Amino acid sequence: MNSSYAVPAVALVVVATVLVGAFGLRISRTTSDFYVASRTVGPRLNAAAISGEYLSAASFLGIAGLVLVQGPDMLWYPVGYTAGYLVLLLFVAAPLRRSGAYTLPDFAEARLASQAVRRLAGAFVVGVGWLYLLPQLQGAGLTLQVLTGAPDSLGGVIVAVVVVATVAAGGMRSITFVQAFQYWLKLTALLVPALFLILAWQGDGAPSHAFEEPATFREQRVVRVGENLALKLDRPLTVTVDGTVDGRTHTDTRLRLRSGTHHIDAGTLLTFAAGDPVPEADRRSDAGLSPSQAESRGERPLYATYGLILATFLGTMGLPHVVVRFYTSPHGVAARRTTVAVLGLIGAFYLLPPVYGALGRLYAPELTLTGDADAAVLLLPDRVIGGLGGDLLGALVAGGAFAAFLSTASGLTMAVAGVLTQDVLPSRGVRHFRLGTVIAMAVPLAASALVGGLPVADAVGLAFAVSASSFCPLLVLGIWWRRLTPPGAAAGMLVGGGSALVAVAATMAGFPGSGAMHALLAWPALWSVPLGFLTMVLVSLATPGKVPAGTAAILARFHLPEELRTEVKG
Amino acid sequence: MSGFLAGLCVAILPLLAAGFWLGRRTARPQSLGGLGTPVEHATFETLHTASLAAPPLRAGLTEETARKSARRLRTLLGTDALCLTDQERVLVWDGVGGHHRDEIMKRLAGPLETGRGEAFPLTCDALDCTVSWAVVAPLTVDDRVHGALVACAPRESAVLVRAAGEVARWVSVQLELADLDQSRTRLIEAEIKALRAQISPHFIFNSLAVIASFVRTDPERARELLLEFADFTRYSFRRHGDFTTLADELHAIDHYLALVRARFGDRLSVTLQIAPEVLPVTLPFLCLQPLVENAVKHGLEGKPDTCHIQITAQDAGAEALVVIEDDGAGMDPSVLRRILAGEVSPSGGIGLSNVDDRLRQVYGDDYGLVIETAVGAGMRITARLPKYQPGVH
Numbered sequence: 022m023n024s025s026y027a028v029p030a031v032a033l034v035v036v037a038t039v040l041v042g043a044f045g046l047r048i049s050r051t052t053s054d055f056y057v058a059s060r061t062v063g064p065r066l067n068a069a070a071i072s073g074e075y076l077s078a079a080s081f082l083g084i085a086g087l088v089l090v091q092g093p094d095m096l097w098y099p100v101g102y103t104a105g106y107l108v109l110l111l112f113v114a115a116p117l118r119r120s121g122a123y124t125l126p127d128f129a130e131a132r133l134a135s136q137a138v139r140r141l142a143g144a145f146v147v148g149v150g151w152l153y154l155l156p157q158l159q160g161a162g163l164t165l166q167v168l169t170g171a172p173d174s175l176g177g178v179i180v181a182v183v184v185v186a187t188v189a190a191g192g193m194r195s196i197t198f199v200q201a202f203q204y205w206l207k208l209t210a211l212l213v214p215a216l217f218l219i220l221a222w223q224g225d226g227a228p229s230h231a232f233e234e235p236a237t238f239r240e241q242r243v244v245r246v247g248e249n250l251a252l253k254l255d256r257p258l259t260v261t262v263d264g265t266v267d268g269r270t271h272t273d274t275r276l277r278l279r280s281g282t283h284h285i286d287a288g289t290l291l292t293f294a295a296g297d298p299v300p301e302a303d304r305r306s307d308a309g310l311s312p313s314q315a316e317s318r319g320e321r322p323l324y325a326t327y328g329l330i331l332a333t334f335l336g337t338m339g340l341p342h343v344v345v346r347f348y349t350s351p352h353g354v355a356a357r358r359t360t361v362a363v364l365g366l367i368g369a370f371y372l373l374p375p376v377y378g379a380l381g382r383l384y385a386p387e388l389t390l391t392g393d394a395d396a397a398v399l400l401l402p403d404r405v406i407g408g409l410g411g412d413l414l415g416a417l418v419a420g421g422a423f424a425a426f427l428s429t430a431s432g433l434t435m436a437v438a439g440v441l442t443q444d445v446l447p448s449r450g451v452r453h454f455r456l457g458t459v460i461a462m463a464v465p466l467a468a469s470a471l472v473g474g475l476p477v478a479d480a481v482g483l484a485f486a487v488s489a490s491s492f493c494p495l496l497v498l499g500i501w502w503r504r505l506t507p508p509g510a511a512a513g514m515l516v517g518g519g520s521a522l523v524a525v526a527a528t529m530a531g532f533p534g535s536g537a538m539h540a541l542l543a544w545p546a547l548w549s550v551p552l553g554f555l556t557m558v559l560v561s562l563a564t565p566g567k568v569p570a571g572t573a574a575i576l577a578r579f580h581l582p583e584e585l586r587t588e589v590k591g
Numbered sequence: 592m593s594g595f596l597a598g599l600c601v602a603i604l605p606l607l608a609a610g611f612w613l614g615r616r617t618a619r620p621q622s623l624g625g626l627g628t629p630v631e632h633a634t635f636e637t638l639h640t641a642s643l644a645a646p647p648l649r650a651g652l653t654e655e656t657a658r659k660s661a662r663r664l665r666t667l668l669g670t671d672a673l674c675l676t677d678q679e680r681v682l683v684w685d686g687v688g689g690h691h692r693d694e695i696m697k698r699l700a701g702p703l704e705t706g707r708g709e710a711f712p713l714t715c716d717a718l719d720c721t722v723s724w725a726v727v728a729p730l731t732v733d734d735r736v737h738g739a740l741v742a743c744a745p746r747e748s749a750v751l752v753r754a755a756g757e758v759a760r761w762v763s764v765q766l767e768l769a770d771l772d773q774s775r776t777r778l779i780e781a782e783i784k785a786l787r788a789q790i791s792p793h794f795i796f797n798s799l800a801v802i803a804s805f806v807r808t809d810p811e812r813a814r815e816l817l818l819e820f821a822d823f824t825r826y827s828f829r830r831h832g833d834f835t836t837l838a839d840e841l842h843a844i845d846h847y848l849a850l851v852r853a854r855f856g857d858r859l860s861v862t863l864q865i866a867p868e869v870l871p872v873t874l875p876f877l878c879l880q881p882l883v884e885n886a887v888k889h890g891l892e893g894k895p896d897t898c899h900i901q902i903t904a905q906d907a908g909a910e911a912l913v914v915i916e917d918d919g920a921g922m923d924p925s926v927l928r929r930i931l932a933g934e935v936s937p938s939g940g941i942g943l944s945n946v947d948d949r950l951r952q953v954y955g956d957d958y959g960l961v962i963e964t965a966v967g968a969g970m971r972i973t974a975r976l977p978k979y980q981p982g983v984h
Contacts, residue, residue, distance in 0.1 A: 062868065062870075122979055127978075438908070
């Protein structure tokens, strides 16, 4: 792929982000423009900002990759990511805004008047934030590697440095405009190339291909195997090999591989002829993470799908960077309107990644072999259109991908740094916020160097599972159940969120490898969310004396519209 | 294997962070030893126990605070059982012999009435009951008996009577301090209430005079100004709630500035730079308008030429940062320090010190006003407003 256009595009996105962030607010107004100067953020602008912050690397790259590798089952990802806002709209948005809380720990304190629960919620915010930052950094590394061949940690380092520098320097003054700008940038970066790709596909005679059938190579293609691979063949296949197959080294030899499993070493070049079926990679033997996730899904697709649905539906409301944005809405009704607009914007965006996934299966099927399926979105314009047009469109997609990393990473960093400065680091102040920012970014950066190779969308799914098991019970019961007590909330968060966290850690470490146990740990939401709810309810019922004193008044404040509240007070 | 370790690290880090807090919160100076003679050591121990018992009592005498302090007080007295009561009932019984509660309460009627301590034997049917004597020491605040401290012991002891009396007096002092805290809170609440009715009378006279001057020459302008005046006074005199949003406060400031501009015309120019993210922030009512009024006063004072005022509201993570800046006469920092300390009252208008006091009262001492000024160099006032504070809504 030609990097002479992509690198400037990425640089342009970074510079534009910094500039809009720093100078968006520099326009001073005189008092005659007072109403312009003090206009609150409207639902549509705020919705664009929320969407901009929310659509991460997982959405931009991951979904297309998953659809490419595993087919239409993966459409549950975009559905889940969107439907989370429906749950948020119905149960949480307006009461959360009316609570006056800025962060999730604030909400815990406002509802339960307990410092201990506040701290626990803070710990989970940091945990979820770090889990979610990890795939952003890895996605950035992957993008830069595909574009320029740079070592795969460089992209993550660049994103980390840019985010820390702008956030710590207080450069994100007009964060709403930056994030709204990022949304439209991301939408454009996927929409325009998608239109051209569809036109090219039409021009190609609109070939279609059933997902159940194995993909085939449409032309002769050389595939470089990224990591050690076990190739499962149903029938014999003839390929040209330059490298090591089944322990024997070949140099540009035409080789007839018999049906069965063949082991291919990393770095081997395989040349397939046009019309050959794409062989299925069997990575059960590997320590890699992406394949084991995929395998367990293959074993128990129904369980995995329901686990995914529950995690994404209920996890959205606990994402720290999404929650803080609701504070920008002037009142509860505006928060609801904002959520409706978010549903529209995100719904429109999520129509696009599956298109890339489907086209990728037609035009770049070898990505299933190389383990770079997440790069499908980046490679397709060059592959399908080619030439200068392909390069330019590829550059646009690359810029959009970087916008995705930057916006989500900066939102998460600010949320995590906010909790660190308020509740962990000794005293408050600007310098401590900077320190908090550095810590907030340094930990996931170090972890991404250590863990490596986690597929982007899967890692995000794990963050959602932890959020759904800890914050969803806290928010839903906190808003709708008057008998919730501080010990109940703390126990529920610890048991639900904690067990999900342990499951996530075991999965990331590749602990059980396969089998029923693995499926349970890889998709923990289906048992950890009910567990969290149950613990919270039971412990609350067991400690009826601990119901906070002003609960009735607090719930009335959560649920009454603001105007009514003023009248009651007056 | 390295992957497993890395995953483990990722999972354990939040737990470590949580442990760090708890450790930092619960860590108290445990070791007092190593210094001085055994007698001095004992003194340190006693003082330390006393200092641990003090904080809960500073919140007044309730079941909750009594429960927290009773254990420490019993250590201090070294008795088997200790009980704290208010006028009607036993608040807490720490130690053995809890079945004596009712008997104690009956016998307390006298001491609670007179405010004098006494010691009496307890009657008990239980064979294994080790408490047979009770020493009562009343807790008095401003000569009124609030409750009593009862120490129970196996036998009569003059030392215990003396010690219980001293501890009761010490507890009484803590309760008096609690009383003082409460009256200070009430005073500040009263100040906030008083401040509300206190938009400067000069401002009302001046505004009405300006409006009157336009009535003949420009009736339309006069009508507009009158409406601005009505809006501003409606906001200032409103009765409900101690808090408002930054958006509402800024609107009030706009009405105020419209009236001031009508009076000073081109001599006053104002620019605003407001981040829309911070407009929903809740803050104490009429907290920024006095700062703007102050800026106008200082900006135009003793200066024939124009004055420029800049109002900025920025988003800063979990806080909003409001800056009000004028290029007027400024002030000697030492004078300003004395005004803020409440030693001299500023001439006319609402004092900066009041706003400062209220911000500190609501958000804590870290959130006072920051004022940068010098003679002839204008003044720049910075207020930090947390986006969320318990009780502020």
